[in-house]
Amino acid sequence: MSSSVEAITVLSSDGDEFKITVSAAKLSKPLNWMLEDVCFSDDCDEVPTIEVNSKTLVKVIEYCEKHAPRANSGASDSDAEELKKWDIEFMKMDVKDILFHILMAANYLHMEGLYDLACQTAADLMKGMTVSQIRKIFHIKNDFSSEEQEQLRRQHPGCSFD
């Protein structure tokens, strides 16, 4: 990759173009590999497509740009606390709207930090949900027989099944 390139353009699955700095793109393993293999320069017309919709990609890039300085500077923790607070604010999003898309994008882009953050946020939101609610939100089919279900109720008296 040309060392003079500071930002690259990527396409979302909706066909929209987005700019992302090279240091931010390095947070994603696939993008990092791509940066190492492909020549990105000003006259390069190759624009990689990321199979993430535009709305989600905006948020993913926002996360990358925020975390890139610390990730690339080698481990100084002076801003760690501030970054944690930023993460909490960043994750205040509607589950149905975008959180699950972020989760899938982080998994697809191999972004460990964002993946863990999104999983922890989703797990926090699950607290207090009944079994039926969990099945509904995650599209899980109940394949237990009625006998097994009765046995589960006995095994887990504290669980809310309805």
Added chain:
Amino acid sequence: MLSRQPLKKVKIECGEDQTVFDAPPPPPPAVPPQLNEDILDYLFSFLPIKEAVQVGTVSRRFKNTWHLNQMLLFGPDFARFNQKELVDVVERVFRFNRTPEIQAFCLHIDPRGIEVLINNWLGICALKRIKELELEFSQPFLLESHYLNITTLQTLKLTYCEIQMPQMLTGLKFLNILVLARLTLTENQLQTLLSNCKLLNTLDISVCFGLEVMNICVKDNNNFKTLKIAYCAGLEDLNINVPSLKSIFYRGAVIRIQFEKALPLKEAYFKFFPSRGYLLSHKVDLLVIDLYYVTVLTVTSAFIEPLAPRMRNGVYREVFFRLAKVRELQILMEGGMFCNPHDIAVFLKSCPTLETLFIDLNSYIFECGLYWKLNEKPLLDNFQYGFHRLRFVKLTGFKFAEYEIELVKVLLQKSVNLETMVFILPSDHRTLLDRPSDAIYYNQLFRSWIVSPIAKIFLYEHSNDETMAPSHQEFY
């Protein structure tokens, strides 16, 4: 008019040039995308173990998903389990755990007779690169030295543990939060911990014994931001030399707290215990000078009383100090039996940039005898200073007692930019506001004192209070 307000008010304003349209139909509810099973397995591993077990009942596929759980939290949720039941559960979870790393292990238990098992569990945690460890025992437990050498720990909370320091402490390099409670701490142990935890952000020491003088000296760690000390019996002196410190919380007896120099603290919280006698000022005089840069401050009346104007070396005078940056002040009225409305007004005078004031009157009764009548009340009646920046005042536990009203009077008369004053009645309903006519009387009285053209007064029952809360809630 001063009256008990409804719980919520919603005001909708529409300008003259605005047109109100029919609201468009709400969009159909979004359906969350389906996550694949591997993602779900990973997501469920972040649930506390109790919830993770519950998730196993959603379908056969996830029946054993708790084997991958990394949040092994056996804390308050398991309070109803007796020791044997809890041991069975924890043992089963560790036996089946297949996750390569454990994020957190929290255990609240009586350790008697199960020391070997606890050490086994801790050994597994160490092997699985644990990040957060919380051990709360109801009886003393000897924490073997090698557990303090776990290098991956970021959070360590120990309650009722006997700490055995390793000869050479090599762990805790990434420790961010250290909480020590109900244990004996030596100066040597404290200094070893402070010098090894180079990334420590928060140090919380409560109900610990063994130290008369506590020296918190951390000059080479810019991450150290928060210090919390509470209920340390026998502690006389607290010396702080932490240039990066932003927050200090102290709760306990009045002791000498000294900073190496005044720090740009974001917040400070000093809840001094009530004292039986008149408090001497020397322990607070120096402290208040070091709080020059604090922006959010909570103090008790036992903090204000020693700073109040009184006879000093044969001369009646005030203590000179400035809390030049305080924007928000919370005063908790408890202890300091001689703290009167004039003392509070003088204290406020030292906060020239104060914008928001909370006074929790609690069950405090101002002890205003002859001294008050002959000396303090005339001074308050002729109080010259104005609280020019003050915009919001909230008086919680307001009983409409005589001396509380004196305080309201000076606040209303001297706050030219006041926007809101809120009265919250006591939670035990012990108020002198008995009849509707009382409310009308006080409404007229208070309005006659208002000097700010935009000031509004609100009164709420304790249970209906949804007005702005102080930044500092109880920290223990």
